[in-house]
Amino acid sequence: MPVSMTSEELARRLRIHAVEMAHFSGESHVASALSMCDIVAVLYRHILRVDPGDPGWEGRDRFFLSKGHACSALYAVLAETGFFDPALLNGQCQNGSPLSGHVTRKGVPGVEWSTGSLGHGCCAAAGAALNGKLKKKDYRVYCLLGDGECDEGSVWEMALFAHQYGLDNLCVIVDQNGMQAMGRTEKVADHIDLAKKWEAFGWEVRQADGHSHRALREALEGPLAGAPLCLIAHTVKGKGVSFMENNLLWHYRDPQGEFFENALRELEER
Amino acid sequence: MKRAFVSALCGWMKEKENLYLFTADLGYGVMNPLLEEHPDRFINAGICEQNMTSAAAGFAAEGNIVFTYSIGNFPTLRCLEQIRNDVAYHGANVKIVAVGGGFAYGSLGMSHHATEDLAVMRAIPGMTVLAPADAAETAEAVRLAIETEGPVYIRLGHGGEPKVSHEQGDIRRLLRLKIPEEAPRREAGGGLPRAALLGTGTVVPQVERAAALLQGRARVEAYSVPAIKPIDREGIVRLGAENEYVVTVEEHNILGGLGGAVAEILAEAGAGARLVRLGLRDEFTQEVGSAEYLREYYGLDSRGIVRRIEELL
Numbered sequence: 001m002p003v004s005m006t007s008e009e010l011a012r013r014l015r016i017h018a019v020e021m022a023h024f025s026g027e028s029h030v031a032s033a034l035s036m037c038d039i040v041a042v043l044y045r046h047i048l049r050v051d052p053g054d055p056g057w058e059g060r061d062r063f064f065l066s067k068g069h070a071c072s073a074l075y076a077v078l079a080e081t082g083f084f085d086p087a088l089l090n091g092q093c094q095n096g097s098p099l100s101g102h103v104t105r106k107g108v109p110g111v112e113w114s115t116g117s118l119g120h121g122c123c124a125a126a127g128a129a130l131n132g133k134l135k136k137k138d139y140r141v142y143c144l145l146g147d148g149e150c151d152e153g154s155v156w157e158m159a160l161f162a163h164q165y166g167l168d169n170l171c172v173i174v175d176q177n178g179m180q181a182m183g184r185t186e187k188v189a190d191h192i193d194l195a196k197k198w199e200a201f202g203w204e205v206r207q208a209d210g211h212s213h214r215a216l217r218e219a220l221e222g223p224l225a226g227a228p229l230c231l232i233a234h235t236v237k238g239k240g241v242s243f244m245e246n247n248l249l250w251h252y253r254d255p256q257g258e259f260f261e262n263a264l265r266e267l268e269e270r
Numbered sequence: 271m272k273r274a275f276v277s278a279l280c281g282w283m284k285e286k287e288n289l290y291l292f293t294a295d296l297g298y299g300v301m302n303p304l305l306e307e308h309p310d311r312f313i314n315a316g317i318c319e320q321n322m323t324s325a326a327a328g329f330a331a332e333g334n335i336v337f338t339y340s341i342g343n344f345p346t347l348r349c350l351e352q353i354r355n356d357v358a359y360h361g362a363n364v365k366i367v368a369v370g371g372g373f374a375y376g377s378l379g380m381s382h383h384a385t386e387d388l389a390v391m392r393a394i395p396g397m398t399v400l401a402p403a404d405a406a407e408t409a410e411a412v413r414l415a416i417e418t419e420g421p422v423y424i425r426l427g428h429g430g431e432p433k434v435s436h437e438q439g440d441i442r443r444l445l446r447l448k449i450p451e452e453a454p455r456r457e458a459g460g461g462l463p464r465a466a467l468l469g470t471g472t473v474v475p476q477v478e479r480a481a482a483l484l485q486g487r488a489r490v491e492a493y494s495v496p497a498i499k500p501i502d503r504e505g506i507v508r509l510g511a512e513n514e515y516v517v518t519v520e521e522h523n524i525l526g527g528l529g530g531a532v533a534e535i536l537a538e539a540g541a542g543a544r545l546v547r548l549g550l551r552d553e554f555t556q557e558v559g560s561a562e563y564l565r566e567y568y569g570l571d572s573r574g575i576v577r578r579i580e581e582l583l
């Protein structure tokens with residue numbers, strides 16, 4: 001990635017990758033990936049202290065993708081920022097590829113944690129943050145959760161734990177696109193007011209437009225809050241491809257034929 | 271198979287007013303027939319497998335029959351203690367259904383490969399464990415689950431499984447597969463080693479084909495074993511006495527599933543046959559790819575099975 005590339009341009013490229021990866025693999029969760037492209041672009045361009053030349057560097061900031069089904073966006077940002085060869089991307093899910101349909105760290109440089117069962121990654125992230133606290137390390141730990149994923153009880157067990165141990169080096173970002181696997185979140189398991197819930201667990205809560213890079217940076221670059229931080233990112237599932245936006249079908253469907261061409265055209269014209 | 275499951279369940283809902291389905295936010299599309307015919311029997315608990323399972327147990331204790339539904343390991347391992355304490359210990363009438371057992375979600379990765387579920391569920395006291403191979407076996411599994419008082423686990427494939435060749439029969443028994451090539455008669459086959467191949471679930475078509483490929487080199491019988499627990503003990507003891515080799519094949523760890531169950535029976539019966547267990551050798555699937563690719567990689571496709579048996583003979 002040229003140093004001059006803006007995070008906006010990076011995000012646009014991630015979206016193109018995500019659409020192409022779903023097209024070639026015949027698997028999907030493409031809308032889930034499009035929802036988070038801006039978030040990971042900002043993280044990897046401006047926030048995370050990582051070294052693609054030394055992915056396991058002890059002092060690195062850790063990023064845990066808890067909503068592991070949306071991993072095409074993570075694989076793409078790792079490839080675009082130099083962790084591995086982007087030529088691997090379009091082989092995702094295919095026979096013999098290292099890149100599975102839920103994120104794996106086996107054989108994939110830069111991936112912090114293998115996930116796919118919701119409500120695990122965030123708890124492992126809290127463990128990494130606890131180590132940072134106890135050993136007085138200055139790395140920070142970031143974790144991306146789905147809002148549907150917040151149905152899982154383990155998320156709230158983690159929320160108690162992180163508050164109890166004062167994990168102010170931990171930042172959870174909730175990709176709040178309002179949709180999950182069978183419908184809109186409020187129709188399945190209404191969270192009512194997610195911000196209030198995290199606050200009630202003793203977390204510092206910030207909110208931002210999850211597609212505004214400036215807003216995301218402002219929220220993430222602020223000083224440590226003295227408490228674990230929850231950033232609620234207001235997003236649109238399928239963002240960037242008009243016919244995928246807020247359309248649950250694209251949680252499942254892989255773009256082929258006209259859909260593929262139209263999706264790419266929209267993203268290339270942006 | 272998941273469509274066969276939903277259609278069988280819809281049929282039963284017409285007869286049984288106390289029959290419900292709980293899902294943990296899965297079943298998009300597949301559940302449409304149920305949502306149309308019986309919307310009031312469908313409960314989406316959200317992405318909350320633990321609560322879904324305990325709530326199903328409490329609801330069942332009030333006189334209902336509940337099917338809990340999700341994919342891979344989510345309805346089993348994710349909520350294992352809820353299954354043990356709330357469902358099984360209370361003898362609750364809960365039927366746990368996992369779509370995508372074994373390698374069905376091959377390309378989706380480790381989290382989605384259910385390859386220890388049979389062993390884990392088999393270890394739960396009172397749990398019936400079923401792994402049908404095709405749509406017909408699935409419909410029978412649903413019937414058996416409804417007719418069985420207490421907990422049942424049903425491991426399904428994903429969809430598009432070919433039909434297997436046995437006549438419809440009681441799925442609690444070993445079901446003998448019709449091997450396409452006429453098996454050599456006793457006289458003609460005299461002197462050939464005898465082997466029985468047992469498969470469960472989505473791997474059964476591979477077993478069927480392997481048995482056909484082996485005709486002439488061995489006297490091979492092949493069986494589908496949809497009921498892992500209780501398993502057809504008598505049938506297995508008989509095969510152990512009549513054969514030199516008993517071979518089990520499963521998309522599962524060789525520990526504790528079909529191979530484990532057969533090993534326990536043959537050892538206790540002191541049966542003469544040598545047992546060979548084919549499956550994952552106590553490992554995670556590290557590979558990414560389709561179910562066919564994974565079966566081939568781990569030697570569970572028909573050719574892999576034949577290769578292994580030829581080594582023995």
Ligand SMILES: Cc1ncc(C[n+]2csc(CCOP(=O)(O)OP(=O)(O)O)c2C)c(N)n1
Nearest residue numbers: 032116117118146147148149179180181295
């Ligand atoms: C424990 C568990 N249960 C169920 C699933 C199946 N599943 C995959 S994605 C998904 C919906 C996730 O919704 P959300 O967290 O809001 O993420 P989004 O895709 O909307 O960004 C579900 C239920 C899973 N992966 N893990």
